Amino acid sequence: MKADQLAAYLAHRLPDASGITVTNLSRIPGGASRETWSFDAAWDQAGNAVKRSFIARRDPTASLLESNNDLEFELYTALQGSGVPVPEPIWIERDGAWLERPFFIMSKLPGASDARALVTTPEWADMTPAIARQKAEILARIHQFDIARVPLLDRPPSAAAAAPYEIERWERTMRQDTLEPQPVLEMALSWLRRHVPPPPERLTVVHADYRTGNFLYDRSGITGILDWEMAHAGDPIEDLGWLMIKSWRWAGDDRVGGLCSRDEFIKMYEAAGGVKVDRDALKFWEVFSNFKFAIIFITGTKSIVEGKTADLLLALTAFINPGVEAELMGLIA
Structure with a gap:
């Protein structure tokens, strides 16, 4: 996964944004069934500077188990406001047109997992x-x-x-x-x-x-x-x-x-x-x-x-x- 790929994808999803930059892209270690990547993005929108941190969950070439992007995205959506703290799901892509393999983007929550x-x-x-x-x-x-x-x-x-x-x-x-x-x-x-x-x-x-x-x-x-x-x-x-x-x-x-x-x-x-x-x-x-x-x-x-x-x-x-x-x-x- 490369920063310019993510920037291009954000430009597709945010047509009113300009000057999109992606920084601090890194893969989070672990994850036996899906790759997890962290990145920050900044852009201008309606005269305002916007900065957000995201997580990308991408299908791997092979994994310890078969899993379903749609299910995980649906669960995160359903659980919003339930009292079960989960990230906010934002976008999902079911083919590899943007990042070689299916993926979804969600908000990045604070905290460590170690x-x-x-x-x-x-x-x-x-x-x-x-x-x-x-x-x-x-x-x-x-x-x-x-x-x-x-x-x-x-x-x-x-x-x-x-x-x-x-x-x-x-x-x-x-x-x-x-x-x-x-x-x-x-x-x-x-x-x-x-x-x-x-x-x-x-x-x-x-x-x-x-x-x-x-x-x-x-x-x-x-x-x-x-x-x-x-x-x-x-x-x-x-x-x-x-x-x-x-x-x-x-x-x-x-x-x-x-x-x-x-x-x-x-x-x-x-x-x-x-x-x-x-x-x-x-x-x-x-x-x-x-x-x-x-x-x-x-x-x-x-x-x-x-x-x-x-x-x-x-x-x-x-x-x-x-x-x-x-x-x-x-x-x-």
Whole structure:
């Protein structure tokens, strides 16, 4: 992505603007399914100098998972004013005419996303209790949001099908993308099929990647929830299972997301209006989350082997799976 490409695109979208300049263009590290670029823009409009900061989310050449630009854009649009802090979506392009691949532009929110800095540095120690509480409260709001307002959300045929639907989705991905036998994942798959939890009372929005590291924060607290590309309708406890897996315990201890104990998080989530958390269902979704996490890395490895990308991030993910598999075996032993 180049600054002159973005300037040309802004000129197309802002026909009354003149003197458009794009500065501070940089790719934000991370992002396993879509490239994220930050840039500033300035222009003159009706005699006034305008300056804005933007984020561009562009499809990659290959990724750890398939995702949908339209869904993420629709979610950001629907969630405006809901109490769930998300960026303002501005424009979406479904072809590669402007930036080689499909992309969308959204506003840039203040804050940092570095999970390790948040949970391990003295600078943020006084903020972690408030951020833990906000994290739980925002998740409760996500689960209260009406799925009918997001037509593009993939959803099972009924609440009773929520868990089997997700098992089948990720088993299908494993079968399609694996390059070698997966005995630990086959064992986990068998366990999941034998331990399907009772269905939720209703289907809710499931963020599906809700964790420390996927929100922005500053001294005011959480400023934005990011990375909605895996969102779907399903069992809300799925989100709790995902955020509790060992891979997101950034402080190196048992604290959920490096912020608080699981009992504290559940208590804050339920107090904020979240669903009652059944502990057996939570264990199911924690096992499922590790199963899913391992399969995401299998997809990334296949992209590398097939020459679809030379992204170092995708190459390195293959080394994470042994630890995820060890966690799986410990959970279901």
